[in-house]
Amino acid sequence: MHPKDGNNDKRRRASRRRAPEATRLALVEATVDLVRASGVHGTTVDQICTAAGATKGAFFHYFRSKEDILEAAILHWCRERAEGYGRDLGEETDDPLVRLDRMLDGLAASVRVPGEKTACLLGMVAQELAGSNHRVRAVCEQMLDGWTDLVAGLLAEAKRRHSPGTDFNPHEVAWMLNSLWQGSLLAAKTRQDPELVASNLVHARAYVSGLFGVDSPKQNSRKSREVSSTPGLLRHYLENH
């Protein structure tokens, strides 16, 4: 039963041969995709291997356990998203409210990508494991903290620049936005309606605008779906100031 006298190896493992970094990356990215679609327990190591065009041997060569690759997948996912935010935010010298606005635009746009599923790896893993796996929970918490700190920083700077009519705690508001974002993805997935995310983000914007003292312009609920095409409320505020 030796390796089939190996003249023709039927499936050519994704046209990749001895490419350490590529294999590892393929495994991690497959994990991200599969877990986002089916959850942690709903994804098997074998599925990951098949999707990555690798074998169990390769898998356990790079990762000591399923939990390990999960952690790697979370880090990979967050690093990727962070890069996206970096692009969305634009110049650091820009007004923090404009930057936040662009970030929300980016988020709204991210659920509109055609083939893309509306699910955040972080939220899914946290929901499934936070109650039972302390280590994974801690990793998720750290990642959520990262996003919140970023937004809280923007809000804090905005508070300094413009002196808002209402006092507020930037961290609290940032956590509220983060929670809303996660909940929106959950609800949108359940309803199979990505537009729900956009709609919720409109209200999030309106709330932040309200904090900075601008009257929310009359919301036209028919048009509210076209978020990313309209100038954000925050931008609107700044332009008339």
Added chain:
Amino acid sequence: MHPKDGNNDKRRRASRRRAPEATRLALVEATVDLVRASGVHGTTVDQICTAAGATKGAFFHYFRSKEDILEAAILHWCRERAEGYGRDLGEETDDPLVRLDRMLDGLAASVRVPGEKTACLLGMVAQELAGSNHRVRAVCEQMLDGWTDLVAGLLAEAKRRHSPGTDFNPHEVAWMLNSLWQGSLLAAKTRQDPELVASNLVHARAYVSGLFGVDSPKQNSRKSREVSSTPGLLRHYLENH
């Protein structure tokens, strides 16, 4: 190896003997608890049986599959919660904004119950299965719709009674509140900080208040934790009107 010549049956099956309804209920309630703690795939049928003080025979006598009891658990959970809302809301003749306010109070209080874990069965099941199990997804959607319709109804009536300065779509706002609630539970669980839910609800209230034209009173972020003890913003609005 017959049933131990059964003179003394070591564990007396939860001091319950041939009580059909009680057995069924125990199984369902055990499912609710376990799934809320460990998720769907993280909970085994055996665990449910043990927790309910029943055996597999009993389990499959009442439910054809794990999926079936999950559905029963969701319905049970939602019916229970709905009763809670009924109590919280109070008289139907009351002002809808006051009723909404009391509902938010109830939600904030529900995560403060000492031994209680911060997790919504609905949110957990939806997050884990919405992407892979269409039937369960549909059930979750229906339940979420129920809550949203309730809140949207309150908001719509509030719009009729008081004519708010800002126009808004009650359903959109209700979905936003629902999403925020789900996301808050997710974030609070991940951070192991139930107070995050209360904090987020404060901002939710403030947003709704804002819609009805009242200036949010200066938020004191140190004190914002004591939500349920302070008269809600909506009530505050109505008292000065």
Added chain:
DNA sequence: CAGAGCATACCAACCAGTTTGTATGCACCC
């Protein structure tokens, strides 16, 4: 005494992780 309400033993599929073996490239010496 019939049938609802269980209890117990059992099973087949599944799944994370292991073992064992092989192919490939690189370093180093001759």
Added chain:
DNA sequence: GGGTGCATACAAACTGGTTGGTATGCTCTG
């Protein structure tokens, strides 16, 4: 520059425990 030694990078069969589900029979009740 070609052979030798060895580490990395896989491949694939296997294992042992787990899990949802079943088969069968006992037992209490109406």
